[in-house]
Amino acid sequence: MSDAGVPLGDPEMRAWMAFLAAGHLMDHEVERQLKHDGGLSHPEFEVLIRLERAEGGRLRMSDLARQVMISKSRLTYQVTRLERAGLVRRTGCETDRRSVWAELTGEGTAALERVRPGHRRVVRESLIDVLSPEEIALLGNALGRVADRLRTR
Template sequence: MSDAGDPLDDAELRAWMAFLAAGHLMDHEVERQLKRDGGLSHPEFEVLVRLRWADGGRLRMSDLARQVMISKSRLTYQVTQLERAGLVRRTGCETDRRSVWAELTDEGAAALERVRPGHRRVVRESLIDVLSRDEIELLGDALGRVADRLRKR
């Protein structure tokens, strides 16, 4: 293992640059599809997905912020936009006056169902279909380790 301050070698630099390019291009493709099919931004889609997976279709705002990995202020903005569109509603927490729930509405669930087929198609065509099964597993393991390290910080 090298010192953290060492310059990147050719293979490391190539991996870093490919990671950046792929991430930006994937995000652009997903964003275009979500806007076209449902008028949603990528962060709004992530909020809807997390709420859909949550027990009862709702999460405390603080828990939702951790799951979508954005700041509380950015999440507040995203949820406000979704609330204005009728896709999410906020309610007070019965057991903790300081907490607020974000809850998926029926309209939000319907919007999510409208965009999901296109989202799956973009992910498959742009990422999954380009890789072998072994590469998919390796990528999942490798990026999972990166995410775990960063979450600990």
């Protein structure tokens, strides 16, 4: 159990503040690179990546919203922008008339290919190269546990 009412100690506050700063700065760097290399926002990039990794390059909108961890209305906004740009298309589900598929187009794949080298460079320079292999493993495990806890709420 946590001690919710207990103030954070110095090491805990330092960890929290460093987490906040690193997250904001990392998001800014990734966003800047994606805009520069492909005119994409970070959320749009994440939608495209999730679709690329999905079987057949498509996901139901409800499943995509869960994976990207945004509201359905926010996802609709992102997918509409991507659809207008020709990077995604929406189609009806053959087996469930209430469901809609989001599907990656060839143009969407090409957009990912344009931004991928810069994205990898930013992630490596800003995060991976700063940490040892042990720290990378520790960070992945620790933040995975945090995400798992928050997903259950």
